[in-house]
Amino acid sequence: MVTSTQVAARSSHRPPETLFPPRALVRGEERRMPFDPDEWRQYRARMNDRILSADDRSIKRFFALDTDVYARGALDARTKELMGLVASMVLRCDDCVRYHIDRCLAEGASAKEITEALAIALVVGGSITIPHLRRAFEALDAFAAQR
Amino acid sequence: MVTSTQVAARSSHRPPETLFPPRALVRGEERRMPFDPDEWRQYRARMNDRILSADDRSIKRFFALDTDVYARGALDARTKELMGLVASMVLRCDDCVRYHIDRCLAEGASAKEITEALAIALVVGGSITIPHLRRAFEALDAFAAQR
Amino acid sequence: MVTSTQVAARSSHRPPETLFPPRALVRGEERRMPFDPDEWRQYRARMNDRILSADDRSIKRFFALDTDVYARGALDARTKELMGLVASMVLRCDDCVRYHIDRCLAEGASAKEITEALAIALVVGGSITIPHLRRAFEALDAFAAQR
């Protein structure tokens, strides 16, 4: 229906040269540096600790609930994490998308299953989700490279 | 942790009488009449035909794609419809929620599985989704009554 | 800066006659009948009971948390309900707006305070909130008429 080249040509106005020098990797727009899973985990852990240190009862209960709702029940954890991924994508939250991709992989979801979940999110949420789809695949590759 | 009565008391300001006379059913706020699955299906079918009659190529391709993305692939249709339900709930679209509940039931999802999907959507999407959760359970009961 | 008449003229395409016969009240757009606080409370109470009857642990914990977070702390309950109103308006949830207006009145907020909260929501959320602003004032008048 459409070749990769046709789509890329229109949707990116790619300049003549198609080489991506290391410099592009280091300074890519909104992604000055490639996504680094370990730093991302550290920032999350550090700030979660900071939030919980405020000792607000409602916030602490919410965090506990957020953990609990993905536990196996009638649906298994893998399916629930895939649902969390779809919800995160249609709501366009990069951090949440990364988190659920990491969790999906930990629960044994395949790249193909994750891709199909992302396709549903793309159709439900529309083209406005495409920038997040790019960052989702970047995260998927970064997490996969660690396993 | 909390009884149904305590929650209901706070979140509804229920008047002393708890009888729901037929009049309430007929004139309930935003729900003048109880949800009627058959009329809902007819309105959808009629307006889908109207939209497609405009003969816009992009719209027709989108509708085809919207059908295609839920077909069985690496994930089965039941899982995909549950994902569509979660996406619809966090995006707070009553019509879409009803549609995917209907489809989930058709694909064999249980009420418990649907409830767990709705719980994930509630935690991801927050209390702003609660009015849609009410209408989701109303639709679930109406569809179940037809089977 | 602008008269009510000028604004109304542009933004409503009001037909020549400006009489609002009872028929308009009965069949108003998206408001076939005027907002009825008691029926609204009954529908909420009935469906909250239905939701809690599903006995899902996460949903029950969320409902408890949703009650708890508005309790007096460093901020008083009136301020918290006004915050809930602003959040509901920018997220454009009519049901939530009505609920928090009802609660604001119960906590002693004045019509002027509620109006200022709605003005902030209008500026933050933009003209897309105006239809919800109409329904908010309709609810405000309906609740006030009961007190």
Next chain:
Amino acid sequence: MVTSTQVAARSSHRPPETLFPPRALVRGEERRMPFDPDEWRQYRARMNDRILSADDRSIKRFFALDTDVYARGALDARTKELMGLVASMVLRCDDCVRYHIDRCLAEGASAKEITEALAIALVVGGSITIPHLRRAFEALDAFAAQR
């Protein structure tokens, strides 16, 4: 690529009979009665007056600004109203969609131009906008019938 029949079949679960008796028109889902442009205009005008009667300076200035921004400038009023329509559709506000369709027609936009604007909104906003697309076409037909 897809026939109207195939799409309708999947996306509506149309019951065997495809006759739409008057009863369906009167009680259609979320549209108990067909959209009535005059009543809709009256409700808007009445509630706009109510809002402005609260005499809040910020709200009045916002309403004035909301009128002003669509006036002819470098872009003509027809183009601006079509933009307002696209914005309203991706933000999924039925009332705003109806208002801008009415204004687009008043500024001389054709049904084909309005349809193309709606197609862009559908692709940007995704399938979650489809229920609003149905109501948009219903409004388009109702407004057109008055001209």
Next chain:
Amino acid sequence: MVTSTQVAARSSHRPPETLFPPRALVRGEERRMPFDPDEWRQYRARMNDRILSADDRSIKRFFALDTDVYARGALDARTKELMGLVASMVLRCDDCVRYHIDRCLAEGASAKEITEALAIALVVGGSITIPHLRRAFEALDAFAAQR
């Protein structure tokens, strides 16, 4: 009505010195470095290729549709790209805003037309869009500097 100085004073808490040393340009908040159109295009092209390499039929069809819907029809391509810009702004997607500004310029839209489109988006979407408006003007200037 308001001078630039008054607005800036309130909405930015500008420190006494109003010089913007090169360091500020290099490390500006959320904009560590000024927006670089070429790197941005390269990241998009590279990740679009990555997404399409997953060979998911729905995703590929969506990308094709996303190209097609902006082609000249009853509305010309310039008008459609301006609509895409308004939709992207009210949905608050920086990447999409940049893309459509680039496309608007390529289709011959003037800075004044783009500004009027952004003004509509600001009024529809509210003050929450202002941070995106800042980045939109930064992108507009960066793209213009390349032509």
Next chain:
Amino acid sequence: MVTSTQVAARSSHRPPETLFPPRALVRGEERRMPFDPDEWRQYRARMNDRILSADDRSIKRFFALDTDVYARGALDARTKELMGLVASMVLRCDDCVRYHIDRCLAEGASAKEITEALAIALVVGGSITIPHLRRAFEALDAFAAQR
């Protein structure tokens, strides 16, 4: 109900070492460098000037209105800024959250009051706001360190 450790363990996949070396501070996820209030203010001031230099009447009026609506009225400025914070959080705008935290502190709000406002936003807006909550606390600490 849940310990900080349990929550952090699940929601962060923290690697064995829990030391946060300076490197993590410098290159933290989406926050390559720690939030710097002064640079952030400078970027805002510079781009606000750029926007106003476009001399669009609607945009200038909107900016004036955005200043005006937070002025003391029936509600004091501190309460209004806290409302702006809640609205910004549920709409998930990091820049707006930072701005209103800065303003709340300037109006004398305590860290505890700000935390309770954020807790309301978390419950209304759901877990999708958590990444913004992390950045809110980071900003709160950075602003507090300047006072």
